[in-house]
Amino acid sequence: HSKMVKICCIGAGYVGGPTMAVIALKCPDIQVAVVDISVPRITAWNSDTLPIYEPGLDDVVKQCRGKNLFFSTEVEKHVCEADIVFVSVNTPTKTRGLGAGKAADLTYWESAARMIADVSKSDKIVVEKSTVPVKTAEAIEKILTHNSKGINFQILSNPEFLAEGTAVQDLFHPDRVLIGGRETPGGEKAIATLKSVYAHWVPDHNIITTNLWSAELSKLAANAFLAQRISSVNAMSALCEATGANVNQVAYAVGKDTRIGPKFLNASVGFGGSCFQKDILNLVYICECNGLPEVAEYWKQVIKINDYQKSRFVNRVVASMFNTVSNKKIAILGFAFKKDTGDTRETPAIDVCKGLLGDKACVSIYDPQVTEDQIQRDLTLNKFDWDHPIHLQPMSPTAVKQVTVVWDAYEATKDAHAVCILTEWDEFKNLDYKRIYDGMQKPAFIFDGRNVVDLEKVREIGFICYSIGKPLDAWLKDMPAVA
Ligand code: NAD
Ligand code: UDX
Secondary structure: OOOEEEEEEEOOOOOOOHHHHHHHHOOOOOEEEEOOOOOOHHHHHOOOOOOOOOOHHHHHHHHHEOOOEEEOOOOOHHHHHEEEEEEEEOOOOOOOOOOOOOOOOOHHHHHHHHHHHHHHOOOHHHHEEEOOOHHHHHHHHHHHOOOOOOOEEEEOOOOOOOOOOOHHHHHOOOEEEEEEEOOHHHHHHHHHHHHHHHHOOOHHHHEEEEHHHHHHHHHHHOOOOOOHHHHHHHHHHHHHHHOOOOOHHHHHHOOOOOOOOOOOOOOOOOOOOOOOHHHHHHHHHHHHHHOOOHHHHHHHOOOOOOOHHHHHHHHHHHHHHHOOOOOOOEEEEEEEEEEEEEOOOOOHHHHHHHHHHHHHOOOEEEEEOHHHHHHHHHHHOOOOOOOHHHOOOOOOOOOOOOEEEEEEEEEEHOOEEEEEOOOHHHHHOOOOOOHHHHOOEEEEEEEEOOOOHHHHHHHHOOEEEOOOOOOOOHHHOOOOOOO
């Protein structure tokens, strides 16, 4: 009778929290501890208000917390006791020094690895859960094996593919689980051990095992391919507006080809989130380091089109409103980077709001899941600073005065000249647009960055409405935006 397997996960964030909660739920025979250096985060995980909003997560946590799932700040104790240590710390883009603006900052990862080496008294499997540059495992291995304590560490790469907003469902039914390890007897044994954890609920044919480098690179590749699809459809959206084609119709026709497939072809104001841009920049940097500038250039374009899409949107707003938004109230509906999350990391709303504020607009923001504090912080932080732990961020940023945050869409739009829809929250589909129109300045504009409104309906109400990639009305045609 073997002893109960113990898992410890370093990093109680968007990935560590939900992933470990689902492992605990599906594996009652395994004890799971999630540890973090952030005291407020751990306190929140142990409270009724979890630190992240994710449909279905409360339920999973409630079922296991205190039984075989624990959240703790006693990092060293739990690492020491564990058989398997997941590392799911943040891996931001470097802001200074070699590779600034591109390379992954492995400071948090390295300090976690050194701590594991220091406190361990027994053999362990160390799992890379964070997204890291290819070949990181080699560096981690060096840190861990130079311990001269005779402890055996096996490094595995087990990247996470969950998307926010659907994390619990993605974890319950993953398209695949990817485990990379050394092609040695010790490596293979470690792979088998981790596989047996996932085998509690994931069918065998959905668990892929590879060498370490393939696993690390597959994660960057998958995110690059996904982001590329969005930039492709967004590039088409600009051409649709110029020609009178409708991007929804084009995307539907294209996606009907079974080789292309229908998913992830929604034109938008741009992709956001903590992963796509960071991971592509990381990929670009790795290509450059490996003497592949053409490959690096190729992937850079995905980000360039995304930046273009965001500035094109701002230009459209300003140009349509007589080339000035100075002192005009503009309502922003949605601030999160996608619906069903409170996460604002790299959300296109930050760039759009900063663009409008640069043109002296007054913005009134409503998002059902994002707090005023968060929005103010996002609008004052520098590029790339968001991915550093909260305790390293300015505690009380000087509030941006032209920004107000409200808790109701009607309040946000009252007396406004324009409405910008930046997140596809379901509730924005069913707003009373007649009521909104009546409360606004005239002419009243809607700029729909997510294709949520019924164009025909709102135009009939009287709005001048721009929707990404849709045929323009006469007003918009007469007020062309310069790129
Ligand atoms: P996050 O910032 O939400 O969480 C990271 C946590 O690690 C923070 O709470 C931080 O306090 C903690 N931490 C940092 N250093 C620590 C240390 N030395 N000891 C203990 N705790 C420490 O980040 P996240 O969104 O969960 O992402 C984590 C990793 O997973 C990243 O590499 C990311 O690229 C990757 N990833 C994210 C997603 C996603 O949807 N967010 C999806 C797949 C992969
Ligand atoms: C992504 C990957 O999907 C996931 O596999 C990986 O583990 C982490 O990165 P996430 O960033 O949470 O997940 O959300 P995702 O659904 O991929 O959306 C990313 C951004 O792209 C959002 O801003 C979303 O609005 C945008 N998007 C998505 C589009 O603009 N159009 C689409 O068709 C799909």
